[in-house]
Amino acid sequence: xxxxxxxxxxxxxxxxxxxxxxxxxxxxxxxxxxxxxxxxxxxxxxxxxxxxxxxxxxxxxxxxxxxxxxxxxxxxxxxxxxxxxxxxxxxxxxxxxxxxxxxxxxxxxxxxxxxxxxxxxxxxxxxxxxxxxxxxxxxxxxxxxxxxxxxxxxxxxxxxxxxxxxxxxxxxxxxxxxxxxxxxxxxxxxxxxxxxxxxxxxxxxxxxxxxxxxxxxxxxxxxxxxxxxxxxxxxxxxxxxxxxxxxxxxxxxxxxxxxxxxxxxxxxxxxxx
Numbered sequence: 001x002x003x004x005x006x007x008x009x010x011x012x013x014x015x016x017x018x019x020x021x022x023x024x025x026x027x028x029x030x031x032x033x034x035x036x037x038x039x040x041x042x043x044x045x046x047x048x049x050x051x052x053x054x055x056x057x058x059x060x061x062x063x064x065x066x067x068x069x070x071x072x073x074x075x076x077x078x079x080x081x082x083x084x085x086x087x088x089x090x091x092x093x094x095x096x097x098x099x100x101x102x103x104x105x106x107x108x109x110x111x112x113x114x115x116x117x118x119x120x121x122x123x124x125x126x127x128x129x130x131x132x133x134x135x136x137x138x139x140x141x142x143x144x145x146x147x148x149x150x151x152x153x154x155x156x157x158x159x160x161x162x163x164x165x166x167x168x169x170x171x172x173x174x175x176x177x178x179x180x181x182x183x184x185x186x187x188x189x190x191x192x193x194x195x196x197x198x199x200x201x202x203x204x205x206x207x208x209x210x211x212x213x214x215x216x217x218x219x220x221x222x223x224x225x226x227x228x229x230x231x232x233x234x235x236x237x238x239x240x241x242x243x244x245x246x247x248x249x250x251x252x253x254x255x256x257x258x259x260x261x262x263x264x265x266x267x268x269x270x271x272x273x
Contacts, residue, residue: 011087012085017041030055101156215238
């Protein structure tokens with residue numbers, strides 16, 4: 001069975017306007033899948049769609065939805081009702097408000113829970129049922145190294161990404177005998193436009209300055225597709241693989257202190273514990 005036979009004919013990529021999501025869209029199209037591109041900005045989606053169609057024979061559709069809204073999953077489920085979605089890739093959910101929990105509005109945390117937990121769970125429930133009925137398909141949710149250990153100014157973000165990772169590990173066991181592959185893709189520091197903007201806003205880098213030592217979006221995609229169907233969790237890149245091995249034998253309190261140090265180094269701000 002070819003990749004397109006297993007996971008096609010259509011993939012839905014949430015968070016497809018740039019970075020890892022755009023890289024997933026391009027690679028899935030190159031492997032023979034048509035792609036529904038989903039994000040908040042129509043002009044950015046149009047640029048990705050043009051790039052995908054110019055480099056492959058894939059068809060594309062775009063869908064503008066704010067995933068932090070409670071109605072998001074319902075809108076998404078209804079929009080591609082005429083399409084056979086064989087692959088769901090959920091890349092949305094980066095945290096651009098890196099501030100202490102109590103210094104931020106509660107609505108911000110609630111929006112993150114909706115975007116990072118409820119929306120991917122609802123979409124997985126909707127599209128996963130159809131995949132099981134067909135006996136084939138794939139679901140990938142992006143998690144983060146922040147899921148391993150709590151960090152200052154990323155308390156809610158880390159908690160939501162832990163949900164994504166554990167959710168996929170559970171579904172990997174539930175769905176594998178039905179021909180559906182579930183994979184949690186754990187990212188370390190990844191050189192995306194979103195991270196570059198955060199670093200610039202905090203005075204840590206110049207405009208569009210590459211993130212030194214970070215994993216590229218294409219490296220994430222390559223690692224994820226290599227692990228899909230083989231394991232429940234993909235450590236996408238050398239940095240996160242190294243970090244997970246280093247943390248495992250360390251007492252939990254020291255893990256938290258180390259994560260606080262790394263967070264301050266990468267993002268600025270935060271407090272030691």
